Amino acid sequence: MNRLLLNKIILVLSTLSAVIGISFLFWILATLTYKGVSSLHLSTFTQDLVNGGIRNLLVGQFTMALIASAIAVPIGMFAGIWLREYSNQNKLASIIRNLSDVMMSAPSIVIGVFVYALFVAPFGNYNGFAGVIALTIMMIPIIISTTDNMLALVPKELREAGIALGGSKHKIIMQIIIKAAKVGITTGVLLSFARIIGETAPLLFTSANNQFFTMDLTGQFPSLTVSIYNLATYPDEASRELAWAASFVLTAIVLIINLTGRYMTRNKK
Amino acid sequence: MTNLIMETKDFSFTYAGVDAPSLKKINLPIEKNRITAMIGPSGCGKSTLLRAMNRIHDLYPNNKYEGEINLYSNGKKENILDLKKENDLIRLRQDVGMIFQKPTPFPMSIYDNVAYGMRLAGVKNQSELDGRVEKALQDSAIWKETKDRLNTSALGMSGGQQQRLCIARAVALKPDIMLFDEPTSALDPISTGAIEELIAELKKDVSIVIVTHNMQQASRLSDYTAFMYLGDLIEYDKTDTIFMNPNEKLTEDYITGRFG
Numbered sequence: 001m002n003r004l005l006l007n008k009i010i011l012v013l014s015t016l017s018a019v020i021g022i023s024f025l026f027w028i029l030a031t032l033t034y035k036g037v038s039s040l041h042l043s044t045f046t047q048d049l050v051n052g053g054i055r056n057l058l059v060g061q062f063t064m065a066l067i068a069s070a071i072a073v074p075i076g077m078f079a080g081i082w083l084r085e086y087s088n089q090n091k092l093a094s095i096i097r098n099l100s101d102v103m104m105s106a107p108s109i110v111i112g113v114f115v116y117a118l119f120v121a122p123f124g125n126y127n128g129f130a131g132v133i134a135l136t137i138m139m140i141p142i143i144i145s146t147t148d149n150m151l152a153l154v155p156k157e158l159r160e161a162g163i164a165l166g167g168s169k170h171k172i173i174m175q176i177i178i179k180a181a182k183v184g185i186t187t188g189v190l191l192s193f194a195r196i197i198g199e200t201a202p203l204l205f206t207s208a209n210n211q212f213f214t215m216d217l218t219g220q221f222p223s224l225t226v227s228i229y230n231l232a233t234y235p236d237e238a239s240r241e242l243a244w245a246a247s248f249v250l251t252a253i254v255l256i257i258n259l260t261g262r263y264m265t266r267n268k269k
Numbered sequence: 270m271t272n273l274i275m276e277t278k279d280f281s282f283t284y285a286g287v288d289a290p291s292l293k294k295i296n297l298p299i300e301k302n303r304i305t306a307m308i309g310p311s312g313c314g315k316s317t318l319l320r321a322m323n324r325i326h327d328l329y330p331n332n333k334y335e336g337e338i339n340l341y342s343n344g345k346k347e348n349i350l351d352l353k354k355e356n357d358l359i360r361l362r363q364d365v366g367m368i369f370q371k372p373t374p375f376p377m378s379i380y381d382n383v384a385y386g387m388r389l390a391g392v393k394n395q396s397e398l399d400g401r402v403e404k405a406l407q408d409s410a411i412w413k414e415t416k417d418r419l420n421t422s423a424l425g426m427s428g429g430q431q432q433r434l435c436i437a438r439a440v441a442l443k444p445d446i447m448l449f450d451e452p453t454s455a456l457d458p459i460s461t462g463a464i465e466e467l468i469a470e471l472k473k474d475v476s477i478v479i480v481t482h483n484m485q486q487a488s489r490l491s492d493y494t495a496f497m498y499l500g501d502l503i504e505y506d507k508t509d510t511i512f513m514n515p516n517e518k519l520t521e522d523y524i525t526g527r528f529g
Contacts, residue, residue: 088330160325161373165386165438166363168355169328180376 029251036248039241044249049211049227052238054246056213060222063215064128064207065197068135073189076143083144084151085159085173097148103141109201111137116205128221131207135196142195146188150181187261194257198250200225224250274446274476275299275322278337282314282321285331291317293500294336299446301341304468304477306491306508308484310523313497315480319448322478323365324349324358340364342445363390366439366475370451372431374423379415382423382434386442405441408474409433410467429460436467440475447471449479453486465490484524488512496520 047053079096087093111134119130154177162172178185200223207221209230214222224246231243276299282292292314299305307315317326326332337348342364352358363386375382383402384392392398402419406412411433415426423434432452439447449468453461468477468490481487487494487508494511496504496519504511504520515521522528 155371155373157369157371157373158375160328161367161369161435162375163328164323164325164362164367164369165389166359166442167386167389168359171389176375182376 032248035244039245048213056222057224057227061224064131067132072136072139076140077147079144080147083148100141100144112202126208126220128207128217131203134202134206139192139196142192150184154180187265190261194254198254272301274301275340280336283333295502301476303492305493306487307480307495308487309497314500315497319480323362363442364445366444366447368449368452371455374431378420379423380419383438383441405437408440409437429456446476
């Protein structure tokens with residue numbers, strides 16, 4: 001009797017907790033959609049921040065995130081390949097793997113401060129490059145870990161089969177093993193992109209923000225997330241509405257990238 | 270003596286980080302164009318020995334080879350344990366093919382799977398590739414099933430078909446020896462039958478060493494049988510002798526199922 005009662009209590013408690021957790025999520029999404037959509041206009045996408053739109057912010061955010069990916073993806077992938085395929089799981093490998101895991105959970109504001117000290121303070125002005133570097137630093141450990149883990153899922157027999165056919169190690173890795181882990185690695189890259197596209201702290205005092213459209217990475221660079229942070233604190237209604245609209249757009253983008261990643265793994269695995 | 274394709278002489282093997290050798294002074298001849306089966310209980314070292322014959326152990330660092338493994342290819346004698354450079358090992362593996370327990374198709378089309386080894390070996394001529402892919406698939410008794418779907422992914426085939434594809438892939442390189450590491454233990458009886466027929470067919474062109482847990486398979490298929498136990502080669506002889514009239518008590522006990 002006692003056992004059954006306990007079972008019921010735990011069932012009710014866990015259901016309740018799940019409902020509370022999910023309802024917060026829906027609350028956020030609902031508010032965001034409601035406030036965001038009502039603040040969205042066509043001009044939001046065609047005008048720059050100076051005229052009450054987010055065009056330059058979107059372009060700026062994507063520019064920095066894409067350049068960061070272009071640097072972080074090859075570095076992270078090769079590091080991951082070294083960890084899994086070449087290190088023979090020696091001591092150095094386990095140190096690097098641990099460091100990379102620590103880096104992955106490092107508070108992003110710390111990375112921002114670090115990059116500020118190295119790439120902003122010496123030059124005396126906020127610049128887009130610093131923002132790119134901060135995002136790159138955030139992204140590399142995620143890519144390392146994804147590559148490492150996805151390669152670990154490829155059975156060792158596949159490597160042996162390639163070697164047994166007269167392949168050299170690097171050819172087998174590049175032509176077969178990477179191909180076998182392709183879906184997982186691509187998903188990881190997408191998810192890490194979704195992660196950095198929504199980051200504010202690493203950009204806050206590296207690239208800072210810019211009201212105007214620019215592609216000049218040596219100066220302050222427009223950012224969607226930093227703008228949301230700024231706009232939300234302004235007293236005027238128009239700014240706060242724009243903050244809602246921008247938040248909604250950002251959330252939609254992150255959601256779409258995430259769903260694409262999940263869809264890919266589900267279909268191809 | 271003249272009809273050997275390979276022989277191990279006082280061959281010992283020690284895995285990295287282990288003190289005791291896993292193989293102790295093995296002397297095993299491999300006859301040309303014959304099937305040699307290696308049997309013995311799990312952990313006896315038969316797979317370890319097989320995997321030394323194409324030096325696949327070198328994929329992992331710090332394993333230790335001692336003694337000799339001589340390959341008699343193209344009328345030359347060569348101790349494969351002397352090979353140092355990656356290019357020499359690649360050449361060795363083109364001469365000594367290997368089939369694994371689980372089918373290992375590459376994530377590419379059926380055609381590309383078979384052509385892969387040849388492309389690695391530097392064959393670029395498209396018509397030569399086409400011809401050798403077809404020949405290899407025919408020799409592996411899988412041409413009829415695959416000729417209309419050569420460009421579809423090899424991952425969509427059944428387990429038995431995948432295993433025959435892997436054999437075709439190895440056959441395409443025209444090796445001197447093919448090493449089979451329990452090639453049918455992951456397959457159903459019908460696929461197993463097909464693979465066994467294929468192996469029996471292949472010995473016209475290539476010498477075969479097969480590791481198996483299945484004693485019926487060894488007796489059905491092989492010309493010679495080596496019985497191993499705890500890293501020692503206990504007995505090697507014609508398969509009939511091993512199964513009907515073994516010299517060693519241990520061999521008899523194993524074959525009659527008293528242990529193992």
